[in-house]
Amino acid sequence: MDSGGSEVILSIKDVCKSFPGVKALDKVSIDVKRAMVHGIVGENGAGKSTLMKILSGVYEKDSGTVVFDGQQIEHTTPQQSMQRGLAIIYQELNLVNTMSVGENVLLGRFREMKGMRGTHAKARELLDRIGSKIGTTRLVSELSVSEKQMVEIAKALSFESKLIIMDEPSSSLTAEEMCELVKIIQQLKDQGISIIYISHKLDEIFEFCDNVSVMRDGRVIDTKPKSEFTRNELIMQMVGREIENEYPERPQRVGEVLMEVRSINTRKLHDVSFSLHKGEILGFVGLVGAGRTEIVRALFGADRVRGHQVLIEGKPTPILNPRDAIGAGFGFIPEDRKLQGLVLPFSVESNISMASFRKFTRLGFLRKSIEKEIGTRQVKALSVKTPSTKVPVVNLSGGNQQKCIVGRWLEISPSILIMDEPTKGIDVGAKYEIYMLMKDIAERGGAIILISSELPEVLNMSNRVLTVFEGRITGEFDPKVTSADKIMSAALGFDGECS
Numbered sequence: 200m201d202s203g204g205s206e207v208i209l210s211i212k213d214v215c216k217s218f219p220g221v222k223a224l225d226k227v228s229i230d231v232k233r234a235m236v237h238g239i240v241g242e243n244g245a246g247k248s249t250l251m252k253i254l255s256g257v258y259e260k261d262s263g264t265v266v267f268d269g270q271q272i273e274h275t276t277p278q279q280s281m282q283r284g285l286a287i288i289y290q291e292l293n294l295v296n297t298m299s300v301g302e303n304v305l306l307g308r309f310r311e312m313k314g315m316r317g318t319h320a321k322a323r324e325l326l327d328r329i330g331s332k333i334g335t336t337r338l339v340s341e342l343s344v345s346e347k348q349m350v351e352i353a354k355a356l357s358f359e360s361k362l363i364i365m366d367e368p369s370s371s372l373t374a375e376e377m378c379e380l381v382k383i384i385q386q387l388k389d390q391g392i393s394i395i396y397i398s399h400k401l402d403e404i405f406e407f408c409d410n411v412s413v414m415r416d417g418r419v420i421d422t423k424p425k426s427e428f429t430r431n432e433l434i435m436q437m438v439g440r441e442i443e444n445e446y447p448e449r450p451q452r453v454g455e456v457l458m459e460v461r462s463i464n465t466r467k468l469h470d471v472s473f474s475l476h477k478g479e480i481l482g483f484v485g486l487v488g489a490g491r492t493e494i495v496r497a498l499f500g501a502d503r504v505r506g507h508q509v510l511i512e513g514k515p516t517p518i519l520n521p522r523d524a525i526g527a528g529f530g531f532i533p534e535d536r537k538l539q540g541l542v543l544p545f546s547v548e549s550n551i552s553m554a555s556f557r558k559f560t561r562l563g564f565l566r567k568s569i570e571k572e573i574g575t576r577q578v579k580a581l582s583v584k585t586p587s588t589k590v591p592v593v594n595l596s597g598g599n600q601q602k603c604i605v606g607r608w609l610e611i612s613p614s615i616l617i618m619d620e621p622t623k624g625i626d627v628g629a630k631y632e633i634y635m636l637m638k639d640i641a642e643r644g645g646a647i648i649l650i651s652s653e654l655p656e657v658l659n660m661s662n663r664v665l666t667v668f669e670g671r672i673t674g675e676f677d678p679k680v681t682s683a684d685k686i687m688s689a690a691l692g693f694d695g696e697c698s
């Protein structure tokens with residue numbers, strides 16, 4: 200039986216790892232087979248990324264054994280594990296932005312490549328192997344996230360990798376880019392390479408993984424062929440309880456107009472006007488780059504835009520910067536939490552209370568006890584997994600960092616909450632909790648603007664959706680009665696229809 204495809208490339212046995220106050224991994228054992236895609240799923244903070252960082256030599260395990268390609272691995276470094284044929288593509292990509300594609304693919308191996316010409320030639324060959332057409336002289340800072348991922352994969356191939364770990368590679372990809380990635384994964388498999396694929400998107404797990412391991416609280420709950428899991432069973436094993444519906448019912452009572460936005464014009468946006476009602480969740484649907492983020496950034500005063508008008512409850516309300524916006528009752532959960540949201544070395548509680556400055560600067564200085572109170576409240580409401588609210592937010596898992604941003608804005612009970620990809624990297628159980636909190640804001644008379652590249656999320660949560668294509672609003676739909684296909688065509692620029 201044990202030949203070809205079923206041979207084990209990586210054997211993890213009884214691996215443990217603790218951080219102060221957290222047992223991140225508790226006797227984890229997983230076997231990964233050659234030329235197979237091994238999916239790993241689990242709640243935020245379950246230990247997935249920690250395990251991968253141990254495999255790639257970023258962290259040292261406390262105990263247990265790791266055998267890779269027949270060799271027991273001890274005290275390894277990221278460089279050594281790359282050279283041994285184990286590559287990792289991180290949740291947050293890891294390239295040098297100021298260098299070219301070619302230089303990144305072969306980083307540190309300039310001499311081995313005999314100079315620049317050799318470097319670019321080799322990079323071209325590797326990119327061709329995955330069918331990518333990215334020019335090797337382009338600067339990495341100019342690439343899209345998916346192109347950056349291709350560069351990471353080419354880099355992995357340059358070391359003759361036998362196993363490539365992908366930690367939530369799809370969280371920033373568009374649907375089309377995802378199709379590309381699936382093709383590449385198939386090609387890598389055909390070349391005999393194994394993949395460990397971590398994702399919160401269960402559709403992906405069911406689409407192309409061969410085997411799946413479920414982790415919870417630092418333990419492996421189950422590993423088996425994908426075909427032996429049902430979706431419900433997988434969810435139940437992940438969150439430890441049954442979840443009947445992935446979405447709650449949408450808000451029921453949409454009231455009068457809360458805000459009117461007239462004529463946002465920028466280089467990218469053309470005459471964007473719309474209204475938002477009390478008690479409403481308004482979804483924006485469009486491709487990445489269509490202008491959805493620009494619309495909400497303009498609205499929030501995050502980008503300098505002039506000439507448009509915002510009326511809140513009929514009153515003209517000029518918003519020139521985010522402070523004005525917060526004063527007018529806005530909250531904003533940005534798309535890129537690392538760039539626009541979190542201060543990584545600061546504690547969980549100071550990150551969460553950061554927008555609530557009005558609550559504790561009343562006496563002219565920060566009131567530490569209020570900060571703590573706010574932090575504790577939101578950590579509880581969102582089940583943020585952390586040993587304490589004093590821990591620097593950088594120590595939290597990706598999904599738990601995202602929850603801190605969500606908590607920051609829920610705390611100020613905004614009357615208009617803008618959410619740009621709010622559930623990116625968040626597990627199924629916690630997503631449901633966030634949907635309930637959104638609904639709560641709407642039911643208390645607030646309103647939400649929701650941007651999400653996960654179509655089912657926008658369609659199931661919104662009372663109304665607007666499609667955005669090339670900087671214009673191309674349609675308005677009631678998702679309860681309109682097919683997803685019809686909405687998508689408007690978002691793709693085919694005759695949008697206004698209802």
Ligand SMILES: Nc1ncnc2c1ncn2[C@@H]1O[C@H](COP(=O)(O)OP(=O)(O)OP(=O)(O)O)[C@@H](O)[C@H]1O
Pocket residue numbers: 218219221223241242243244245246247248249250584585593594595596597598599624
């Ligand atoms: N450097 C660190 N210092 C302290 N604690 C850490 C550190 N890295 C991870 N942890 C903790 O270890 C646990 C597991 O985190 P990990 O990042 O592995 O989760 P994950 O399964 O990848 O979650 P997500 O789906 O949110 O990415 C979490 O409780 C996290 O807070």
Ligand SMILES: [Mg+2]
Pocket residue numbers: 247248249290366596597598
């Ligand atoms: Mg992670």
